[in-house]
Amino acid sequence: MTDSDGADRAAAADLSSVHVVVPLRGVESGKSRLGQALDAEEREVLVLGLLGRTLDVLAAWPQAQRVYLVTGDAATADLARRAQPTLTILSEPRDGGLNAALRAARDAAAAAGATAVLMLPADLPLLEVAALDRLLDGADAALAAGNGHPLVVVAPADARGGTNALLVSPPNLIEPSFGESSLAAHLLAASQADATVQLVIDPALGFDLDTPDDLMRLDTDAVLALEQRGQQMLAAQAAST
Numbered sequence: 001m002t003d004s005d006g007a008d009r010a011a012a013a014d015l016s017s018v019h020v021v022v023p024l025r026g027v028e029s030g031k032s033r034l035g036q037a038l039d040a041e042e043r044e045v046l047v048l049g050l051l052g053r054t055l056d057v058l059a060a061w062p063q064a065q066r067v068y069l070v071t072g073d074a075a076t077a078d079l080a081r082r083a084q085p086t087l088t089i090l091s092e093p094r095d096g097g098l099n100a101a102l103r104a105a106r107d108a109a110a111a112a113g114a115t116a117v118l119m120l121p122a123d124l125p126l127l128e129v130a131a132l133d134r135l136l137d138g139a140d141a142a143l144a145a146g147n148g149h150p151l152v153v154v155a156p157a158d159a160r161g162g163t164n165a166l167l168v169s170p171p172n173l174i175e176p177s178f179g180e181s182s183l184a185a186h187l188l189a190a191s192q193a194d195a196t197v198q199l200v201i202d203p204a205l206g207f208d209l210d211t212p213d214d215l216m217r218l219d220t221d222a223v224l225a226l227e228q229r230g231q232q233m234l235a236a237q238a239a240s241t
Helices: 003-010 032-036 040-059 074-083 097-111 129-145 182-192 212-217 220-239
Strands: 018-023 064-071 088-091 116-119 151-156 163-169 196-199
Touching: 018 040, 018 097, 040 064, 040 074, 040 129, 040 220, 064 074, 064 097, 074 088, 074 220, 088 097, 097 116, 129 151, 129 163, 129 196, 151 182, 163 182, 182 196
Parallel strands: 018 064, 018 116, 064 088, 151 196
Antiparallel strands: 116 163, 151 163
16 A cells, blocks of 8 residues: 555545546447447447437536546547547556556546546446436435545446446545456455445446347337437537548
């Protein structure tokens, strides 16, 4: 543990400046498991639609002081910037994968003044402002119950033992461990950091679109809306070239 890590562990939680980090590998390589149901072009449009919808919701959420997209794909960064010009784009580190990208973005947010960081994937088709408000309400309740003790708020995925939202204050309190069994890993890390922990079970946060079965579960109108949003993002790029 570094000295700065120790300082963060001793610091009180503070929700006054929440920054949000959204990771995305790239639209062409994303959601490969949907290949059984969609061709490459359809997947690209769907991934873009999910990203666009996520950024739209975050832009409409007043509590998000700053939103970061961390990606290693220049085309994705360009599309996202056109969709949300105020977005902060960060390049994904060359080595280390998803969690290394999240750590780098988290550190950038902390350096920019974030007192809390929310890590949120771009594959939550039911995400809405009200769900983010409920997540922050859970954080506020835990903050009060813990008398300002360091805080970890987790929204579990409704399948596969994953994590669909992770809010941490102070930002460097624990390391992101997204991937297989990430919920258990985050809860263990929070316990080891002696943090106040809040689980937020919410259908709008729990459902992530990752497999053909997930796609079948999603309402047809919701799928069409995502496809439309993806096409809008592609059209905006085409119109500017």
